[in-house]
Amino acid sequence: MYYKKTCFVLLNDFICTFYSQYCLVDDMIFMILIGESSTRTRRRRKKSKGGEGNGMKKRKLSEEQVNLLENSFSNEHKLESERKDKLALELGLDPQQVAVWFQNRRARWKNKKLEEEYSKLKASHEGAIVDKCRLEAEVLKLKEQLSEAEKEIQKLSERCDELLISSPNSSYSIDTDPHFHGSFVVEGFENLCVPEYNYGHGMDWVNLYNL
DNA sequence: CAGAATCGTGAGTTACATCA
């Protein structure tokens, strides 16, 4: 049986090759599809006028048939030979039709699954973008706060300089005042630890905490 | 073991039916 089918396919291949070479294209014969995108050649099915010709007229499966097929598909996506024959008998269809239906149904199922997966990934991606925006806004806000703090420190530093210049002979000096040894505290920055060696004019230490 | 035949399947395509 398959031998006959193979012979038919081979014969078709021969006919197609022949006609493609000699460009004898007729509505009643197969044509060769020469695709640019594909390396392999495909036979183009001829249009069946009124359901005659090589193939049976395409007919829609009844609701009952589809329901039964769907039921069977939900149980098992693969179709063994026995099940195929049994289903075909039950549905009054050709086993080949059942096989084709399962084949197409698997393709549809796969497409649907891909679409669902894509939707999930898209939603997750959009969520990540929202998070990113929120974090960027937070970073901006923190940078502003830091800038304000720097300005405040700068002001204090300048004030210290002024005090030193205005009273050079005063016994009240940074060197002698124990309050200026070690770290000092700026209002609102109690937890900020300033290194002892660098509380002069420079703001370099601040950069240590810069983002 | 090699090669041919057979079978099942995925991927891609075509043609037809249906609907807005």
Place this chain on the structure above:
DNA sequence: CTGATGTAACTCACGATTCT
């Protein structure tokens, strides 16, 4: 009537299994 869409049917390639 027409274009879009869904789907049955088809083609091809390929891997696995069976046969010779």
